[in-house]
Amino acid sequence: METRQVAQGKATKWFWTAVIGLSLIILPFVLEGEFSQYYLFLVADILAWALFAMSFNLVLGYGGMMSFGHAAFFGVGAYTCALLLVKTSCPLVLAFLAAPLAAACVGLVIGYLSVRIKGVFYFAVLTLCFAQLVYILVYKWRGFTFGDDGIQGIPVPAFISTDASYINYYFFALIIVLICTFVLWKIVRSPFGMILRSLRENPERAAFVGINVEHYRLIAFVISAFFSGVAGVLYALLQTSISPDILFWANSGDVILMGLLGGMTLFLGPALGAAIMVLLNSFVTSYTEYWGFCLGVILILIVLFFPKGVGGVLAERYQTWKRGKEN
Amino acid sequence: MSLDLSMLLVQFISGLTTAMVLFLLASGLTLVFGVMNVINFAHGAFYMLGAYLAFTITQMLSGSLGFWAALVIAPTVVCVVGGIVEVGLLRRIYDKEHLLQILLTYALIFIFNDLIKMIWGVNLRMVNLPPSLKGFVTFLGRRFPVYYFFILGVGTSVAILLWLLLKKSRFGKLLRASAEHRDMVGLLGYNVRTVFTLVFMMATWLGGLAGAVIAPTVRISMGMGMEIIIECFIVVIVGGLGNVLGALLGALLAGELYAFGILLMPNYAMAFLFIFAAVIIIFRPYGLLGKTAQGVS
Numbered sequence: 001m002e003t004r005q006v007a008q009g010k011a012t013k014w015f016w017t018a019v020i021g022l023s024l025i026i027l028p029f030v031l032e033g034e035f036s037q038y039y040l041f042l043v044a045d046i047l048a049w050a051l052f053a054m055s056f057n058l059v060l061g062y063g064g065m066m067s068f069g070h071a072a073f074f075g076v077g078a079y080t081c082a083l084l085l086v087k088t089s090c091p092l093v094l095a096f097l098a099a100p101l102a103a104a105c106v107g108l109v110i111g112y113l114s115v116r117i118k119g120v121f122y123f124a125v126l127t128l129c130f131a132q133l134v135y136i137l138v139y140k141w142r143g144f145t146f147g148d149d150g151i152q153g154i155p156v157p158a159f160i161s162t163d164a165s166y167i168n169y170y171f172f173a174l175i176i177v178l179i180c181t182f183v184l185w186k187i188v189r190s191p192f193g194m195i196l197r198s199l200r201e202n203p204e205r206a207a208f209v210g211i212n213v214e215h216y217r218l219i220a221f222v223i224s225a226f227f228s229g230v231a232g233v234l235y236a237l238l239q240t241s242i243s244p245d246i247l248f249w250a251n252s253g254d255v256i257l258m259g260l261l262g263g264m265t266l267f268l269g270p271a272l273g274a275a276i277m278v279l280l281n282s283f284v285t286s287y288t289e290y291w292g293f294c295l296g297v298i299l300i301l302i303v304l305f306f307p308k309g310v311g312g313v314l315a316e317r318y319q320t321w322k323r324g325k326e327n
Numbered sequence: 328m329s330l331d332l333s334m335l336l337v338q339f340i341s342g343l344t345t346a347m348v349l350f351l352l353a354s355g356l357t358l359v360f361g362v363m364n365v366i367n368f369a370h371g372a373f374y375m376l377g378a379y380l381a382f383t384i385t386q387m388l389s390g391s392l393g394f395w396a397a398l399v400i401a402p403t404v405v406c407v408v409g410g411i412v413e414v415g416l417l418r419r420i421y422d423k424e425h426l427l428q429i430l431l432t433y434a435l436i437f438i439f440n441d442l443i444k445m446i447w448g449v450n451l452r453m454v455n456l457p458p459s460l461k462g463f464v465t466f467l468g469r470r471f472p473v474y475y476f477f478i479l480g481v482g483t484s485v486a487i488l489l490w491l492l493l494k495k496s497r498f499g500k501l502l503r504a505s506a507e508h509r510d511m512v513g514l515l516g517y518n519v520r521t522v523f524t525l526v527f528m529m530a531t532w533l534g535g536l537a538g539a540v541i542a543p544t545v546r547i548s549m550g551m552g553m554e555i556i557i558e559c560f561i562v563v564i565v566g567g568l569g570n571v572l573g574a575l576l577g578a579l580l581a582g583e584l585y586a587f588g589i590l591l592m593p594n595y596a597m598a599f600l601f602i603f604a605a606v607i608i609i610f611r612p613y614g615l616l617g618k619t620a621q622g623v624s
Contacts, residue, residue, distance in 0.1 A: 117612050122564060132557065132601050136595060136601070140594045249557060253433060257433070260427075290445065292438070296441070300434045
């Protein structure tokens, strides 16, 4: 009896994986055929932000570290890739690999100096300070980074060029985001992920058991910086132009908002939050210039009534529905 | 660049004025944290609101009268708005986790920014100095705007009044007690909710005052709240969260660092501030005067 249930569960799992996989493949063609390129652009945009939000959640949602400096890693990734493509004739593969490594290096330095700070706000402000330093450096060092002009016309190879259609880019970004999501999922489910969660819940107890708290926090921080760098690259290649604004602290704030919107207790919650934020932004700004006002009101409603985020509410509904069906 | 004494004095005085404005803001921020354990991201928005209100009031009443009226009315209006925010929103989340509190006040920034855009538009606004504060004082062969000294006066008076309020008044005792043992103060028959509302109104009043005071010296713009809030965080963190004296110390250090940083490397003056804050946090993880526990001192 039980084996049959498990087998059935596995079958349903494969069924849903296949459905989601197929819809991800069909989606761009439907969007391109029925709607416009703009929607395809939005979906590609969501992919980049979703990856950023999920890698950030490794630090905040799983590790309990309130980083307010993740814009630095996203920005360093984007800038490393863009500068390599613009200033050197280095192939995309190399630029793509160098960028997250650069982000991880910056993450290592910032993380090394920050992870031992225990006060939530002190940690937040310390990471914020470091990120703002990176921002100032990029903003002011015109000779190297083009300063506040930003970088325009990043040369993107033909196979992912978005000049005619976003389809190629969509699949490119989709594959990379799926790989990264899979790796992040494996990390979260591994013993390392469990330790990370124990550090969030009770660092003192974890330390008593013999876990090197700072060591694990640092590893999580660097991994998160690495994948934030990948997200930055995807963003830069999609937009083909970047400005120092992506390094500003408001960007670090945005990624926290995405986590809250979608729900940080779920692995895919932040990705859902990123999708909501991008779609809502495009929807609201087409009607009114007061996007911030709407976002603010939505956030307040979430904080007051759905503190677990949209994803959290959906998950709860699903649980009650499942229980109802079983009884 | 010749290191001449009067030049250094100019920078010193200008640093002091920056410090005083930062202190007006940071003292409110640190009080709210110390008593209510809430970090108010929207504090910069109240400051911006104060500046815009000062603009409108000086437009309606010209000359000296407008300026003095703005100095009284703008902070009062801001403080009423603060009271509404506390009673309507913040009160509901004191028992929630820090992250949700941060996000609520973060959301308020967006709302305030757009409300100000709706009311005042996106153009830069200017406030004229009243004739009585327009001149210069000559000292050591250098000319200092009279208004600098006015700012110093306001800052010093607020610092002294705050100290008297916290250390010498009954309300100050109640306030410190509420920070230490919220429930105990409630059991003794005091209304802690009202204390919280009053503290938040006091903090927003200080923020509004800072906005009104700074208004004649800057171009009032949409970004001013976002710019100053980060500096305020640095000041309160460097001084130690919840510590008003620490906020004063942090503000003085930050103001002077910025003033002399500009002298050394004009492009990277802000960077000095961030490096300084980072070094302090790394070596003194709870700020210069902070203790680990929450509280007001």
